[in-house]
Amino acid sequence: MRAEIIATGTELLLGQIVNTNARFLAEKLAEKGIDVYWQTVVGDNPLRLEEAFRLALSRADLVLSSGGLGPTADDITKETLAKVMGLPLEPHAGWQEYLEQLFSRRPGFRMPPSNRKQALLPRGARLIANENGTAPGIWVEKEGKIVVLMPGPPRELEPMFTKHVMPLLPETGSIIMSRVLKITGLGESLMEELVSDLVRAQTNPTIAPLARQNESHLRISAKAKSREECLRLLAATEEKLLARLGEHVFARDEETMEEVVAGLLMAKKYTLAVAESCTGGLLAHTLTNVPGSSAFFLSGLVTYSNAAKERLLHVPSSLLAEKGAVSAEVAQAMAGNARELAHSTLGVGITGIAGPDGGSPEKPVGLVYIALATPEDVRVKRFNFFGKRENIKERAVLAALNMIRLYLIRQTG
């Protein structure tokens, strides 16, 4: 089965919004083993939209469309499809009643006559409920072709597709499943070197490196007749990759570094306090994004100025004067004092130069020292990060989290 995705809307053609619906639908169709060969974006223009539908019906068995189902005169997707398929539009009594009730619930509101248009369906079409808006989805089948019209806003389209359209799609006999391994602490090219023979040799599953901002990702995609077979293929390839990449693999799929670290800390009932200079609170923010982080995260100090480092963190002014605020020694003092002040198991100290100003030949922009204070010692690492201010902050936070992770997993191992 071949599918085509059509998205309509002037906002897309003018580049005011990005076509996330196409990505979402394509990913879901891949899971179902349905091949998407074309994605098209077209404006709310009757002639071109008609051309888009005719073209899609000529080269695909399943056409998924998003947008143009609103109540205004510009919304013409349903009308255009009805014309292309030669089906008259007829009112759907159930949806009209539903809309009237919906509007009557808002005091002082009556349904605008224009909304009545949203209860019209091509003859023989199936209505697909929309729990998040007034435009229903529409499923039309004719001469072996299926067309599904869905509203444009992702908060309406996504739940509608997952809940009501996915179950109606035919089984294809084969499905595709993917798994992503997330890698850090290795350069992109070094990682590719370590696995390039596997990447080349594998055909099912395939392995593809994905370029991401601060992390390296490897996507494993398996195609098979069943979910079980896919999972078996994925697991076998994952095992091969883990043998090469070891503890550089920090997470799988949607899991984030902070979730992994939070999980390890909570499992050990360890607590943490952090002291940040150049990362400006991003480490604390990242860790506290994890629900339940109050179990391990005791406190964060953002000591941007030297005065704050002295007053809040008790970093000796003599040390700041002698070594400079950006130094291994100050990072260690920050980590150690953060830990002592908070009475936590672990303490982190980060100091560096995020730029764009403040760099020098000896201490360039991107130089960052990260220290980890543990019950045993205070270890420190020096990094040279590239990129803009925000990238440097992000990379420093990822590196700090990775230091915590490696300490915790090596301790277990």
Next chain:
Amino acid sequence: MRAEIIATGTELLLGQIVNTNARFLAEKLAEKGIDVYWQTVVGDNPLRLEEAFRLALSRADLVLSSGGLGPTADDITKETLAKVMGLPLEPHAGWQEYLEQLFSRRPGFRMPPSNRKQALLPRGARLIANENGTAPGIWVEKEGKIVVLMPGPPRELEPMFTKHVMPLLPETGSIIMSRVLKITGLGESLMEELVSDLVRAQTNPTIAPLARQNESHLRISAKAKSREECLRLLAATEEKLLARLGEHVFARDEETMEEVVAGLLMAKKYTLAVAESCTGGLLAHTLTNVPGSSAFFLSGLVTYSNAAKERLLHVPSSLLAEKGAVSAEVAQAMAGNARELAHSTLGVGITGIAGPDGGSPEKPVGLVYIALATPEDVRVKRFNFFGKRENIKERAVLAALNMIRLYLIRQTG
């Protein structure tokens, strides 16, 4: 002049990445007054890619393509276009030399033979320099049609297009310019009510509300013969909107709330210290994203636990016991003490429940108190934010920044 954008790549068809190149190119073409009628996504398949080029050349004067210029056998965009246009591929001596030099600079590396492919150009084509990768862009003109091939990675395509392709595009005689006003402190529907008559009545410029996560945006788009005329139209409409929305408009275009607040603080030479509970460092992170923020940002305290609030911020344990950590009084104590500890002009205190756990009927998830300590007083506001943990953090930070902004602009006024 009509344009079509073609993006190639299996990652797009499988929904693994979102087509940001199409959005970027569409926006840039709109600025030039070039109409985009179609956007197409197609895989690295010779037959379908050929069909995509033939179709695009039949309905557009300008075809912009992204992707498929890499060194591997899967990269077939250039080869396919050369076939469609009947032009043989020929080596470009300059680019081949450039590539060889590039690789020779990496010790121990030699240029893989596959990269030689990247120095091939269709006969008569113009090479477009790529300062961020090995694949050059290609500009082909034949029989009144222009085709521009660009590499897929946005970090290569975007600077290449802006710097080298934009200046080559023909003038269209009319241009479109847009301006975005960013609004906060008003609900989406209240904002729409305040301006709906203007939105309906305006045809040039048009006014369109854009739904954004935590802010409301209004986009004004003007079409005119010249840049000056566009700017005049935009300014006149902006003035009308400002008369309705007043100080709820906090920024224009790419400007962010934190940049506005940083600018106001720096202009007054004021300093700031913050104490955060439920926002977990996000306020400090957001402010320190602004380059030069060390001029005003003295320190941040992330006092997640009650113990940290007492020990680091000197919030009386009696107050915590009596009023609870999430209370107006504790927010005020946090703001006041943060200000005193840092000797700053202003202090901010935030305490609330970000969820998903920790809510109760009296203090539900989303309840947040934000206090601002100034040389005059300590004011506090109570908010009920909706959404997930991260949304609540983001909304609380935006509200805190807005409190600082309103204090500073009202002081001036």
